[in-house]
Amino acid sequence: MGGMSNKIWDIGIVPVITNITSMEECASLAEALKAGGIPIMEVTFRMERAEEYIRYLRENYPEILVGAGTVLTLGQAETAVAAGAQFLVSPGLNKEVVRYGNAVGVEMLPGIATPSELEQAMELGVTCVKFFPAEQAGGVKAIKAMGGPYKNVGFVPTGGIGLTNLADYFACENVVACGGTYMLGKHLERHEWDEISALCKKSVQLMLGLQLSHVGVCLAENEDAEAVACQAASLLQLEIQKSKADSYFVDTGLEIVQHTAYGGKGFIAYSTPCLERTVRYLNAVGSRFRRGSEKRDKSGRLKSICFEQEIAGLAVQLVQR
Numbered sequence: 001m002g003g004m005s006n007k008i009w010d011i012g013i014v015p016v017i018t019n020i021t022s023m024e025e026c027a028s029l030a031e032a033l034k035a036g037g038i039p040i041m042e043v044t045f046r047m048e049r050a051e052e053y054i055r056y057l058r059e060n061y062p063e064i065l066v067g068a069g070t071v072l073t074l075g076q077a078e079t080a081v082a083a084g085a086q087f088l089v090s091p092g093l094n095k096e097v098v099r100y101g102n103a104v105g106v107e108m109l110p111g112i113a114t115p116s117e118l119e120q121a122m123e124l125g126v127t128c129v130k131f132f133p134a135e136q137a138g139g140v141k142a143i144k145a146m147g148g149p150y151k152n153v154g155f156v157p158t159g160g161i162g163l164t165n166l167a168d169y170f171a172c173e174n175v176v177a178c179g180g181t182y183m184l185g186k187h188l189e190r191h192e193w194d195e196i197s198a199l200c201k202k203s204v205q206l207m208l209g210l211q212l213s214h215v216g217v218c219l220a221e222n223e224d225a226e227a228v229a230c231q232a233a234s235l236l237q238l239e240i241q242k243s244k245a246d247s248y249f250v251d252t253g254l255e256i257v258q259h260t261a262y263g264g265k266g267f268i269a270y271s272t273p274c275l276e277r278t279v280r281y282l283n284a285v286g287s288r289f290r291r292g293s294e295k296r297d298k299s300g301r302l303k304s305i306c307f308e309q310e311i312a313g314l315a316v317q318l319v320q321r
């Protein structure tokens with residue numbers, strides 16, 4: 001994956017901007033997306049002033065990734081790059097535009113909808129594509145199927161994505177990010193900036209899919225974890241499951257641990273369907289993780305990690321679901 005598609009991956013959701021009509025709207029939208037936790041904008045050349053918006057955003061919002069969308073011609077690609085676009089996106093595969101992006105070192109995500117188009121993009125060195133129009137071209141099933149033969153390609157599905165299918169797309173391992181206009185909709189015209197931020201936040205929640213997994217109670221070395229677990233189990237009429245030498249699970253929600261490296265009193269563990277993505281996103285928006293707290297399985301896949309910050313003396317752990 002290229003450096004820029006890695007940054008797009010970190011954020012995970014790409015708002016596609018198709019209908020802003022003034023610089024004031026452009027600024028308010030940038031603020032709303034930032035407040036909603038999605039600091040990235042694909043400014044499409046469907047708008048007459050796309051070039052100006054890109055330049056303005058690059059000059060005033062260095063914390064936002066700014067790309068140009070609907071780049072259909074070489075001329076538009078040149079204009080976008082001159083205005084400061086950090087990546088280029090198109091609905092289809094225009095080889096001239098991809099070659100130009102390669103030549104000037106600005107990553108281009110061409111749109112593809114079939115394996116043959118994907119192979120043509122790969123021939124040009126593309127490692128991350130826009131899958132467009134995602135829903136109409138087979139949606140999640142098509143992306144999963146393409147993940148078989150094309151293992152090292154990242155997909156950014158766009159077209160028909162919304163809150164109801166976002167999590168299904170993120171469940172595909174080869175999805176780098178999801179794009180769309182759904183978080184803007186009519187809210188943009190009506191200047192409902194708080195509503196846009198709320199939709200962004202909801203999208204991030206769906207992407208991360210965090211759920212409370214279990215609570216850990218940490219005991220001092222002279223306390224008996226088994227005895228405490230028995231007390232809790234009999235109080236709640238639950239079964240004990242011994243998981244490791246120093247830890248007892250009461251059913252699945254409560255873990256009694258003899259001692260732990262993190263969290264004097266204990267910890268709260270949240271699970272996520274894709275820990276790697278969750279950590280990437282949280283890092284990108286400024287969360288910090290405790291050095292050395294990550295645990296990996298035999299294949300090197302991240303299994304758990306702790307935030308640097310504790311909550312009321314409790315460590316907060318993220319675990320792969």
Ligand code: 3PG
Nearest residue numbers: 016158159160180181182
């Ligand atoms: C695009 O250009 O990427 C699409 O118009 C976005 O599709 P959507 O409006 O269905 O999200």
